Amino acid sequence: MLGIVLLVVVALTALALYRLTRPGARFGPIDLAWHRIQINRDLYVGIDPSYPPFAEWTPERIEGIEADIAREIARRLDVEPQLLIMGYDGLYDSLYTGYVDFVIAGLRYSATQDDWVHYSQPYYDAGQILVTPLDAPLDDMSQLDGKTLAVELASAGDLAAQRWQRRLHVLNVNRFMLPDDAMQAVLNGEADAALVDTVSARLYTQAHPDLRMVAHTSVPDEYVIAMRDANYRLTDAVEGILFDMKADGTLDAILDRWLTLDTLDDEEH
């Protein structure tokens, strides 16, 4: 009897200790980054400005989708953003060493870093998406049996099409050197749909309103923000802001601003 009582006491003590010392609890670890952010009112963000329209180094400042998202997060936190340029191979190192508070640079979720990195919900899906004529009743790859699909040669869409050729009875696949050529084939009536990356699809369908993108990507490629797991208050705050930005249309507005033909044309000039 005494043993059972002791066991219960030990279990209750362990539970109490866990609850009191878990992240965010009274005696839990302190999110030092969050404290610094609150005191100094600054937010250090790692960014790789080598791929417009996501991030580009202009004479004035770093511009692009990821720069705007980072600035919007800082604005909602009421702190001053400091966008720090990182080499593509130093992004995780800068996060690990605390040089930056988070990294936004086209990163994907990586299980190998999951033990110390918190990956946010995605802010953009750059994967492969079907583009069809406006009136075509096609929404996903399973509806392409007996149809002709246009893809970009050797792309992720090409590989997905090869997989679907084994799943469907008949799927004719026409390859093109560029995604625009694949979508042009749909316009020309040479293919029922094209499977191309979402950036190319967004731009091409803007210029060609007879085409549309379906609702979801067939091959996702989601970009996420990377933060240190230990910074639990910061990760909560960033996740909340991202959620709000999606809900109130801010994220879509940023994407619409940068993924337009006008913006890209301006940059090329």
Added chain:
Amino acid sequence: MVNLAAVRLLLLRLRRPAALIARLLILGAVLRALAPAPFRVTLDPPQTVETEHPVVCMHTRLTDEVEEWKIQHTLQLVREMGASTIVEYFPWPYVEAQRGTYDWSHPDRIIQHAANQGLQVIARLGLAPDWTRPPVDEKVTTFTYLTDDYYDEFAAFAGAFAARYQDELLGIIIWNEPNLSFEWGGRPVDPESYTDLLRQSSDAIHASAPGVLVMGGALAPTIEPEDSGSSMNDIRYLERMYEAGAAGTFDALAVHTYGFTLPPDDPPFPDTINFRRIELIRDVMVQHGDANTPVYITESGWNDDPRWTNAVRPGQRITYTLQAFEMVEDWPWAERMCLWIFRQPNDLMNRRDSYFSLVSSDFYLKPMYEAVQAYARGWPNPYAAP
């Protein structure tokens, strides 16, 4: 007087925890026995590379590959692709972490598997051990910081390396991209000093393994002016090497040439970085009476990262690469074209290099692999341009 009753009581009290400990030990032993055994790697029967285009070569990246089966599998795939040669990086500190003591276990493992697959190896030697660098409280330096005080020790290492692996080695590249300050320990680049390192290394290698080619250069393609703090134009750097007496110190010139967004036949100009920039490098060699020295392209290729301004689309990458192989085969002075990079250990940690690779970290064969394999082995290209 020993109180036997008290001892007996103590033993009785200890019996229960002792039994508990014994059970825990047994449980631990059982769990340990249940753990999967490490992957056992055995050598294949000796293989040979089947290729119709020996010019095809791959830069592998096995330097930090922990698991031996991945080293073996990488080299099996390279051989099956039809590449005759690999370039691999062997850091000096991995072998001579302690001054004067060589530990060959790291290169032994890679070289034996390469030889087993019938691959020729071009070894790139570099990095500076801790003991060659000043104490950190005196001066903060990087792993590429090597002063001329230690050139003789590097040369001794290169000579020992050549002697040990001379039957498997095609050549040895001395250092990497010395025209970049980053690769020169953050110091201003110094072609004359590099020539001195090359000369000392060359003497040591030729003395210990005359059949191994000494490869100099491996310069980064850059158009940075001569007085730039970060790097130096590769053409000017090579000229200064020759002016410093580099002719004759190397048996072959290692060259890095990348196409970036331009096709391989884009014409060369001094202020343009493209694939045919190598022809300007070759011109410098000819101008300095070094026309008979061959060129090995030890890094090259195109990148298909969809989010990089210097990248091309995947189909263009394949098309350009195969065109480049054909061009190199037409150049009598060029011996190999080695693509950067076959596979890297973790794609998600280094996004940019993952779009140079032919095989993913988890050994998925990319279309680029199949296209190069088809070229090397004379098969129909499954990713021919439409």
